[in-house]
Amino acid sequence: MSDPESTHFGYQKVAKDDKQNRVKAVFDSVAGRYDVMNDLMSLGIHRLWKRTAIEMSGVRKGHQVLDLAAGTGDLSSRFSTLVGDDGFVLMSDINAAMLQQGRERMLDEGHSGNIAYAQINAEQLPFAENSFDCISIGFGLRNVTDKQCALNAMFAALRPGGRALILEFSKPAPGPFKTLYDTWSFQVLPRLGKLVASDSDSYQYLAESIRMHPDQETLKGMMQEAGFERCDFRNLSNGIVAIHRGFKI
Amino acid sequence: MSAMLSASVEAVLNRLLSLDPISLQRLQAYHGKRIELDFKGTGMRLFLVPGSDGIAVYQQLEEAADCTLSATPLVFARMGMGAEASDQLFSGQLEIRGDTALGHSFGRLLAGLHIDWEEQLAAISGDLIAHNIASGVRSGLQWLSDTHQRLDKDLKEYLQEEVQAMPSDYELQEWLQAVDTLRDDVERLQARVERLQARRSAQ
Numbered sequence: 035m036s037d038p039e040s041t042h043f044g045y046q047k048v049a050k051d052d053k054q055n056r057v058k059a060v061f062d063s064v065a066g067r068y069d070v071m072n073d074l075m076s077l078g079i080h081r082l083w084k085r086t087a088i089e090m091s092g093v094r095k096g097h098q099v100l101d102l103a104a105g106t107g108d109l110s111s112r113f114s115t116l117v118g119d120d121g122f123v124l125m126s127d128i129n130a131a132m133l134q135q136g137r138e139r140m141l142d143e144g145h146s147g148n149i150a151y152a153q154i155n156a157e158q159l160p161f162a163e164n165s166f167d168c169i170s171i172g173f174g175l176r177n178v179t180d181k182q183c184a185l186n187a188m189f190a191a192l193r194p195g196g197r198a199l200i201l202e203f204s205k206p207a208p209g210p211f212k213t214l215y216d217t218w219s220f221q222v223l224p225r226l227g228k229l230v231a232s233d234s235d236s237y238q239y240l241a242e243s244i245r246m247h248p249d250q251e252t253l254k255g256m257m258q259e260a261g262f263e264r265c266d267f268r269n270l271s272n273g274i275v276a277i278h279r280g281f282k283i
Numbered sequence: 284m285s286a287m288l289s290a291s292v293e294a295v296l297n298r299l300l301s302l303d304p305i306s307l308q309r310l311q312a313y314h315g316k317r318i319e320l321d322f323k324g325t326g327m328r329l330f331l332v333p334g335s336d337g338i339a340v341y342q343q344l345e346e347a348a349d350c351t352l353s354a355t356p357l358v359f360a361r362m363g364m365g366a367e368a369s370d371q372l373f374s375g376q377l378e379i380r381g382d383t384a385l386g387h388s389f390g391r392l393l394a395g396l397h398i399d400w401e402e403q404l405a406a407i408s409g410d411l412i413a414h415n416i417a418s419g420v421r422s423g424l425q426w427l428s429d430t431h432q433r434l435d436k437d438l439k440e441y442l443q444e445e446v447q448a449m450p451s452d453y454e455l456q457e458w459l460q461a462v463d464t465l466r467d468d469v470e471r472l473q474a475r476v477e478r479l480q481a482r483r484s485a486q
Contacts, residue, residue: 085290
């Protein structure tokens with residue numbers, strides 16, 4: 035029986051109240067070089083995963099989109115183009131340093147008018163019920179302390195007919211590919227982190243947090259528990275990443 | 284794999300657009316529109332969504348496109364090399380569905396990309412070398428074009444005049460006119476015969 039007051043921080047067990055601060059410290063540390071490291075970590079494939087997520091989002095002109103854990107805004111940037119002048123994208127992150135990076139990037143790319151920024155905790159969404167047509171969270175859910183609470187909040191904030199989209203590292207199918215992936219995550223990645231961002235601990239945490247994240251079927255079950263219907267997931271790159279999708283009917 | 288294809292097309296399109304700032308500026312007029320390219324015979328579709336920083340390319344969108352351009356990959360390639368979309372349209376090789384005005388103007392924008400290669404080269408090699416290389420390439424292209432035209436003309440003359448294997452334009456026109464006249468005469472004769480037969484059967 036696990037202690038209800040503790041949670042995982044990578045492979046360590048920490049007090050629930052402490053996790054948020056530790057995650058904050060990790061992302062404060064990597065914010066400046068987040069994009070470069072993402073490219074190095076995934077060999078650039080994260081761009082293809084995000085592109086597939088966008089295609090599965092079903093976002094249309096005029097939609098209201100909430101992008102949680104938006105980071106440097108890879109998804110928000112594309113949503114902003116898709117919703118057009120009549121739509122709206124709220125780019126959010128719990129981490130101020132990451133949000134600042136994302137905001138600067140959006141302005142540099144010329145996205146304005148249909149996009150706003152907010153520092154938000156995904157577990158406590160400050161919105162009325164039925165506010166958004168699509169809520170996405172890309173590579174963010176595993177850093178959330180209480181994932182079920184975040185899924186419940188996402189469900190409440192969605193409009194009927196809207197969908198939630200969760201892009202997250204998952205459990206790859208067993209085999210030689212998995213061994214290669216483990217070697218890459220635990221041997222190469224922390225060293226790369228040290229080399230590029232002078233911070234191996236943060237990247238060690240990123241690799242560990244991926245292993246502690248619920249697998250495809252468990253996360254699908256959690257979405258169903260939150261109230262989502264027609265839940266499905268799509269494995270990408272042999273299951274290294276999965277995109278979960280659920281609708282509020 | 285499909286995501287890689289659309290990502291590659293997007294990267295190439297945006298790289299080309301970044302080399303032509305005027306077209307990039309014109310692209311703003313299409314912000315948020317969905318233009319679908321349907322590559323006939325391949326089953327492949329691409330959706331182009333122009334935005335503030337270039338064109339986003341997707342393989343599938345749930346929303347219907349504002350306009351669909353449907354043609355074989357070869358016809359698209361020809362348009363990309365500067366052929367007028369309207370030429371392809373009227374020759375029946377290109378089909379436009381939805382907002383046809385949007386399809387026309389967007390096709391013209393892509394086909395009319397004007398990239399100053401000399402300027403791009405100058406950024407790497409300096410003005411002097413870039414100008415010399417560009418002049419060399421320009422005269423090379425001119426020579427190729429002249430040679431192509433001359434070869435075309437010489438071959439035509441050889442086949443028509445020397446070995447007389449093919450008719451000249453004048454002879455061809457004359458023959459086509461004669462065929463037309465003969466066809467009309469036959470049709471007139473046929474009508475006359477039919478009229479005579481009708482009168483005979485009425486008596």
